[in-house]
Ligand SMILES: Nc1ncnc2c1ncn2[C@@H]1O[C@H](COP(=O)(O)OP(=O)(O)OP(=O)(O)O)[C@@H](O)[C@H]1O
């Protein structure tokens with residue numbers, strides 16, 4: 001995340017006649033961030049999204065896209081420069097999948113050959129066979145159509161994507177698959193995404209930050225952890241019980257990582273009086289490449305000595321930095337142990353997580 005603000009709403013309201021359907025909403029979205037808007041049906045999510053690309057003009061307040069006031073930009077240009085996945089997919093039924101995907105490119109009068117190439121590239125990106133390009137939307141399943149909706153939004157390679165319940169119309173298994181695919185894709189494309197959902201699990205999973213709406217107002221903004229700690233009654237009842245456990249799914253183990261550990265180099269002289277061992281019964285033994293060889297008890301060591309390789313106990317199977325806290329806690333419970341090592345994909349020892357470090361993270 002580079003931190004530059006790509007989208008900003010300042011006290012934005014929308015009236016339909018006397019009805020204030022969006023009420024003084026303010027938030028910003030950073031480059032590369034997924035910002036989730038969530039709330040009950042009719043609370044103003046879609047309207048908020050549509051004001052960003054000015055499909056719906058706002059009544060008051062300011063909307064900035066890449067620092068520019070949207071009312072000063074050419075609306076046609078603005079719309080085409082922002083990818084939009086609309087609620088209920090909205091593929092055009094009389095157009096082939098290729099023409100659906102390349103719709104914006106066609107509007108931009110890109111050469112036919114380029115449209116074809118881009119459509120071929122994108123259909124693979126979203127995990128569908130190229131042969132589907134010549135089909136019509138009715139010849140695809142719901143999940144496949146949702147993928148095409150994402151491909152269409154990506155066609156003009158926009159920096160900003162607005163996604164309105166993009167995975168709303170599919171079964172839970174397909175939905176999870178689509179979510180994972182988007183998260184994986186996002187690692188490389190790093191788009192700035194405003195993502196609307198009414199599913200709190202999806203919000204926790206997809207959002208770097210989440211904004212909860214109610215009756216046109218944005219009532220809170222925060223990370224999954226911030227949200228589960230909210231005391232507000234509406235928010236508590238909206239996210240429901242067990243929310244802490246879904247939030248655990250979204251927190252990487254690295255957040256509860258203990259890095260300041262007693263470590264000793266293989267073959268080195270170890271002094272149990274060394275201050276870094278204070279309060280620890282064990283020390284971790286590393287080789288010259290920073291890979292862990294195991295751990296060793298410090299108990300019974302009288303004075304400086306070399307570690308006896310025979311006494312080094314192997315580590316339990318490790319967590320990876322990308323694993324969730326939930327997964328790590330499950331492993332601890334199943335393995336009947338209070339801690340797990342965390343090891344990088346290259347095998348470097350990063351530290352450990354423990355029940356205690358998880359608990360203090362949650363209590364913080
Ligand atoms: N063109 C319109 N004219 C009048 N009222 C409208 C119009 N469009 C939306 N509304 C009203 O604005 C409110 C917010 O609608 P919006 O579509 O933004 O809700 P939403 O949060 O996206 O709901 P859902 O989860 O059902 O998609 C609703 O009460 C809706 O009836």
Ligand SMILES: [Mg+2]
Pocket residue numbers: 045046047087164
């Ligand atoms: Mg909506």
